[in-house]
Amino acid sequence: MRVFISADIEGTAGIVHWDEANRAESDYGEFRALMTAEVVAACEGARAAGAEEVVIKDAHASARNLIVDQLPDYVRVVRGWSGHPDLMMFGLGSDFSAAIYTGYHGKAGSESNPLAHTLTGRINRLLLNGEVASEFTLNALCAARYGVPSVFLAGDSGICADAQAMVSGIATVATLEGAGHGAISLSPGRAREMIRDGVERSLSKDLTGQVPTIAEHYELVVEFNNPSDAYKAAWYPGAKVHGPRAVAFAAIEFFDVQRAVRFMCL
Incomplete structure (x- = not known):
């Protein structure tokens, strides 16, 4: 079994301010480490469920966030931006058994995360067939193009709810819930434990029905x-x-x- 992980940072447990997601700021190092630890937890869960290989797309900002020396030896990591339209899902293919999402965040305009946005701060809303879309919307449909089910997501409460509404049976871990410019968060250790266990359980069940339907237009x-x-x-x-x-x-x-x-x- 091959598993793909798309890793973002703004839905990492404990995060609350843009300085914590910006590599130019002093706070970034701490949250880069927490992002990496959540990804490692997801890898461990996938391995426990029988994954022979995990491919991770570092999918935040520069795409050079994960501390690569902390990743397990059965992992391959995709860093930087190739320019391919798959963007946060680049490296995925039809030979993967499942797609997993860590550190994900609410769509632009939502209140579930003070760092909510869609792709860039320049976008007020992005709509797909009349529905407001998130980065997860785009990425789960990208996975569906390859016939790959989306089975697990960790991130803020809003994106967890959106993922559950879009993909029947997807497992989620709500790492935090926004409150204005603040957030109420799980402890990082508890979040990692829940991610590890959630990924293992999600990959150990029947994944039928977890590929979103591709529309006719x-x-x-x-x-x-x-x-x-x-x-x-x-x-x-x-x-x-x-x-x-x-x-x-x-x-x-x-x-x-x-x-x-x-x-x-x-």
Whole structure:
């Protein structure tokens, strides 16, 4: 069994401020270590369930966050950004048995995490077929393109609820719950224990039904905070102005949505 982990940081237990997620700030080192420890816990759970190999995509900011010397010897890690439209899921393929998500956070505009956003702080909302989408939305559908089930997510309470609504049977661990600029969090040790156990249980059951349905067609709408960003994105082939500060793009294949997100939003 091969398992894929997409690792972010803003849903790591204990995190509450952007300085803790920014490699240029003094707080970053502590939370980089906590992010790594949650990923290791997920790896241990996967190994206990029978995984022969775990591939991890370091998926936050520079994609150079994980302390690689702390990763188990059965792991391969994808660092940096290739430019491929799979983005936070780059390295995934149809030969994987499951996708796991750690450190995930609520979508832009949600109140479950003071660090909630979608892809970048320049986006007010991202909608897919009329529904407000998160990074998990995009990434679970990317996994579905490869026929890979999404089986476990650790992150704030909001993204856990969104994941459960989107993927029947997905296991989650709510590491924290936002309260304005603050958050109420599990202790890091308790979060790691729950992640390890949750991953093992999630991979030990029937995964049928945990691949989200690919729609027959998609409409992507990106609402930007700044009209200049919307003006620039509207020049992407097939994109069109969709009201103030918003751009729309229609596609049949979800990969075309991913490619539009790659070039319109980042």
